Amino acid sequence: MAQPVLGILALYINEQKQLEERHIYQKMIVAGKKLGLDVFVFTPQDVRDQPKRIYALTYQPSTKRWSRKWVPFPHMIFDRCRIQNTYRFEQLKRFRSKYRHLLFLNRPLRNKWTIYQVLSEVPAFEPYLPKTKLYSSIKEVQRMLKEHELIYLKPINGTGGRGILRLERLKSSKQLVYVQGRDQLRRIITPQRMSWNQLRAKMSAWNAKGRYLTQQGIALRLASGRVHDYRMLVQKDGTGTWTVTGCAGRVGAAKSITSNLHGGGAAVRMETLLRQWIGDEQKMLQVKEDAERLGVEVAKFLEQRYGALCELALDLAIDRCGHVWLLEVNPKPAREVFAKSGDKDTYALAIQRPLEYAKWLYEHQNSTKQESRASELRGHTSHEADSPAAPSHERLTLSALPADREPVEMASLLEEPPASLSSKLKPSRGSAKRPSKPFFPTLPQQPRRSSKTVDIAERRSQRSQVLDEEELQEPLLSDFDELRELDMQREEERRQQEKEQETKQLIELIQSFEKRMKSGS
Numbered sequence: 001m002a003q004p005v006l007g008i009l010a011l012y013i014n015e016q017k018q019l020e021e022r023h024i025y026q027k028m029i030v031a032g033k034k035l036g037l038d039v040f041v042f043t044p045q046d047v048r049d050q051p052k053r054i055y056a057l058t059y060q061p062s063t064k065r066w067s068r069k070w071v072p073f074p075h076m077i078f079d080r081c082r083i084q085n086t087y088r089f090e091q092l093k094r095f096r097s098k099y100r101h102l103l104f105l106n107r108p109l110r111n112k113w114t115i116y117q118v119l120s121e122v123p124a125f126e127p128y129l130p131k132t133k134l135y136s137s138i139k140e141v142q143r144m145l146k147e148h149e150l151i152y153l154k155p156i157n158g159t160g161g162r163g164i165l166r167l168e169r170l171k172s173s174k175q176l177v178y179v180q181g182r183d184q185l186r187r188i189i190t191p192q193r194m195s196w197n198q199l200r201a202k203m204s205a206w207n208a209k210g211r212y213l214t215q216q217g218i219a220l221r222l223a224s225g226r227v228h229d230y231r232m233l234v235q236k237d238g239t240g241t242w243t244v245t246g247c248a249g250r251v252g253a254a255k256s257i258t259s260n261l262h263g264g265g266a267a268v269r270m271e272t273l274l275r276q277w278i279g280d281e282q283k284m285l286q287v288k289e290d291a292e293r294l295g296v297e298v299a300k301f302l303e304q305r306y307g308a309l310c311e312l313a314l315d316l317a318i319d320r321c322g323h324v325w326l327l328e329v330n331p332k333p334a335r336e337v338f339a340k341s342g343d344k345d346t347y348a349l350a351i352q353r354p355l356e357y358a359k360w361l362y363e364h365q366n367s368t369k370q371e372s373r374a375s376e377l378r379g380h381t382s383h384e385a386d387s388p389a390a391p392s393h394e395r396l397t398l399s400a401l402p403a404d405r406e407p408v409e410m411a412s413l414l415e416e417p418p419a420s421l422s423s424k425l426k427p428s429r430g431s432a433k434r435p436s437k438p439f440f441p442t443l444p445q446q447p448r449r450s451s452k453t454v455d456i457a458e459r460r461s462q463r464s465q466v467l468d469e470e471e472l473q474e475p476l477l478s479d480f481d482e483l484r485e486l487d488m489q490r491e492e493e494r495r496q497q498e499k500e501q502e503t504k505q506l507i508e509l510i511q512s513f514e515k516r517m518k519s520g521s
Contacts, residue, residue, distance in 0.1 A: 003036060003037070003038050004036075004037055004038070004075050004076070004358065004359055004362035004363075005037075005038045005039075005040075005071075005072075005074040005075050005076070006032065006037055006038070006039045006040075006074055006075070006076050006077075006078055006355070006358045007039075007040055007041075007042055007054065007056070007073070007074035007076070007077050007078070008025055008028065008039065008040070008041045008042070008077075008078045008080055009042065009043070009044075009077050009078065009079045009080060009081055009092075009095075010025070010041055010042070010043055010080050010081060011043055011044075011081045011082070011084060011088050011089065011092060012043055012045065012088060013084075019041065019057075020082075021080065021334075022041075022066075024335065024351065025039075025041045025057075025059070026059050026066075027351050028351055028354075028355060029041075029058065029059045029061075030059070030061050031351060031352050031355055032355050033061070035352075035355055035356065035359055036359065037355055037358060037359050039355070040054075040056035040057060040058045040071060040074070041056065041057040041058075042054045042055070042056045042057065043088070043091075044088070044091035044092050044094065044095040045088070045091060047095060052072070052073055053070045053071065053072065053073075054070070054071050054072070054073060054074075055068055055069075055070055056068065056069060056070070056071045073099075073102070075103065075362055076102075076103045076104070076105055076358050076361065076362060077099075077102055077103065077104045077105065078104075078105045078106065078310070078354060078358065079096075079104055079105070079106050079107070079108070079332075080332060081332070082159070082332050083157060096108070103361070103365070104308055105308060105309075105310040105354065105357065105358060105361070106308055106309050106310045106311070106331065107306060107307045107308050107309065108331070109302065109306060109309075109329065109331040110306070111156040111157050112154070112156045112157070112213060112328050112329075113132075113134050113156045113213055115302070115328075115329050116129065116132050116213075118302075118305055119298065119301070119326070122301065124297070125294075125297075125298070125301075125326075128294055128324055128325060128326045129325070129326055130215055130216035130217075130218060130317075130325050130327070131144070131147075131148070131215070131216040132213055132214070132215045132216070133213070133214045133215075134156075134210065134212075134213060134214075135153065135203070135208050135209060135210070135211070135212035135213060135214050136209060136210070137209075138196055138199060138200045138203070140214060141153070141167065141199070141214055142196065144214050144216070145167060145169050145177065146169075147216075148169075148216045148217060149168065149169045149217075150166070150167070150168050150169070150216075150217030150218075150219065151166075151167050151214060151215060151216060151217050152164060152165065152166055152167070152213075152214075152215045152216075152217050152257075153165040153167065153181075153203070153208070153212055153213070153214055153215075154212065154213050154215060155208075155211060155212055155213075156211055156212065156213055157211075159330075160186055160260050160262040160263065161182050161186055161256070161257075161258035161260040161262065161263040162182060162183075162184055162185070162186050163181075163182065163183065163184045163206060164181050164182055164257065164258055165179055165180070165181035165189075165257075166179070166180045166181055166217065166257040167179055167199075167217075168180075170193070173193075175195060175196065176193045176194065176195055177193070177194055177196065177199060178191070178192075178193055178194075179191070179192055179193070179194045179199065180255075180257045181257055182256070182257070182258065182263065184206070186262065186263055188255055188256060191255070215327075218317040218319055218325050218327075219319065219320070220317055220319075222251065222276065222277070223276075225254070226251050226252050226253070226254060226256070227251075227252045227256070227257060227258065227259055228249060228250060228251045228252065228259055228273060228277070229249075229250055229259050229315055229316060229317050229318075229327065230247055230248065230249050230250065230270060230273070230291070230315070230316040230317075230318065231247065231248055231250055231313055231314075231315060231316075231333075231337045232244060232246075232247040232291060232292070232295045232313065232314045232315075232316055233245045233246055233247070233311065233312075233313050233333055233335070233338075233350055234295045234296060234298075234299045234311065234312050234313075234314065235310065235311040235312075235350070235353040235354065235357070236309075236310045236311070236353070236354075236357040237353055237356060237357060238353075238356035238357060238359070238360050239360060240357065240360055240361065240364065242296045242299045242300055242303075243296065244292045244295050244296060245346060245349055245350050245353055246338055246343060246346035246349070246350065247270045247288070247291065247292070247295075247316075248267050248268070248269060248270055248337045248338055248341045248343065248346075249267070249268045249269065249270050249272065249273030249274070249341070250265050250266070250267055250268075250337060251265060251266045251267075251268060251273070252264075252265045253265055253266075261336060261337060261340065266340070267336075267337045267338075267340035267341035268341050269341050269342065269343060270288070271284070274287065274288070274318070277318065277320070278318070278320075278322055283322050286322065287318055287322045287324065290324050291316055291318070291324045294314075294316075294324060294326065295312075295314050298312070298314060298326065298329065299312050302329065309331070310354055310357050310358075311331075311333060311353070311354060312329055312330065312331055312333065313329070313330040313333030313334075314326060314328075314329055314330075315327040315328045315329075315330065335347055335350040335351060338350055
């Protein structure tokens with residue numbers, strides 16, 4: 001059997017062709033060699049159609065240097081691309097669409113609002129989800145703040161704590177609200193009392209309608225005054241099984257409303273933080289078990305709903321009663337939280353598990369194809385009409401999907417469990433007493449969707465009235481070069497405007513100087 005090849009799909013973050021996670025890719029390439037897996041990195045800019053080749057980035061451990069070489073398309077693709085507002089993201093969309101028949105370890109997920117909607121459809125998940133609504137007006141924010149003393153406003157596609165506001169109800173005034181947060185550049189906003197008109201103006205300036213969420217806040221301040229939460233990494237292992245790789249605590253920077261490491265937060269081991277927050281060892285074990293079960297079931301459900309996945313990060317909050325809350329799901333998780341918390345073993349495992357899964361998937365695919373061929377041969381040579389061999393297309397694999405069929409639609413809408421079962425799954429939100437082992441229903445394998453089911457799914461998707469990750473960008477242009485040229489034209493126009501402004505200011509300065517000279521003479 002040939003050595004399997006994994007291509008890590010990434011995006012450059014600037015015109016100097018720098019990669020955001022190059023140090024992680026380097027570790028993956030080294031770990032892949034030890035597993036018998038050939039790993040390289042590429043971007044959509046590095047792909048040539050005629051002939052089909054990739055100008056790949058590779059790392060040589062012996063020389064500790066990166067180099068380039070032309071290679072064929074890989075057997076599998078690990079998509080690590082995050083959203084960008086550049087022509088590079090347009091190239092990515094073109095690549096994903098054109099080569100969707102290739103074997104991807106993971107497919108793009110939807111935005112936070114859509115994920116919340118599909119999870120809330122499952123009664124077993126509902127108790128773990130803080131109340132969330134799509135932002136439409138300040139009146140809706142006011143209504144939610146009447147129900148909860150604390151709420152958050154957050155972008156549906158944001159990362160790193162950018163543009164998040166924390167609103168706290170004031171007992172002394174109904175006309176003012178206490179606001180903290182970070183702006184779009186992740187800078188801390190000075191805590192202040194705001195009128196509702198001021199808040200409305202800020203949200204309008206941020207173009208928040210339909211692009212922000214209003215979410216119930218969970219009290220998470222430690223004795224130090226800093227907020228905290230937990231990052232759980234769920235991955236497929238070397239047998240294709242979803243498992244929790246690790247969970248670490250995150251403590252936010254002083255005066256920060258979020259715990260993001262990019263915003264100055266610190267990472268600590270989960271046990272250390274839980275011991276400080278909850279204290280009781282038995283309760284800590286139960287909380288950890290509850291959180292891990294939730295993580296695995298959410299991963300299974302989202303994969304069944306949206307298609308191939310190999311890893312997810314869950315941001316979790318745990319209140320004083322030990323209730324676990326799912327804040328959001330991240331399909332392109334970083335691993336640094338484990339390194340920064342001092343958990344080197346989990347950090348190494350987090351890097352290696354996608355590689356182990358890729359190798360298993362490659363071998364599993366080949367084994368399935370061989371079984372299909374053998375079954376076909378037996379069908380041709382058999383004279384028993386009552387037991388024909390199953391045709392190979394009944395063993396449909398991701399790599400076998402035709403180019404005109406979107407492989408992410410692997411499951412139809414889940415049926416809700418009977419009312420008698422649902423009542424057992426939903427503990428009271430106000431009660432700290434919850435089942436020691438909450439039950440998650442086994443998610444059934446779904447048949448291929450009928451046109452009626454697809455129509456239902458489309459109508460349900462339309463009800464969300466929001467744009468997903470790939471729909472937030474401008475319309476596609478006909479060619480990558482046109483995209484780049486458009487981007488460069490915009491940059492040139494911006495520079496020209498700045499130059500004209502500087503010239504205007506200089507002329508005004510000279511005229512003012514001449515005027516003063518004349519008046520002085």
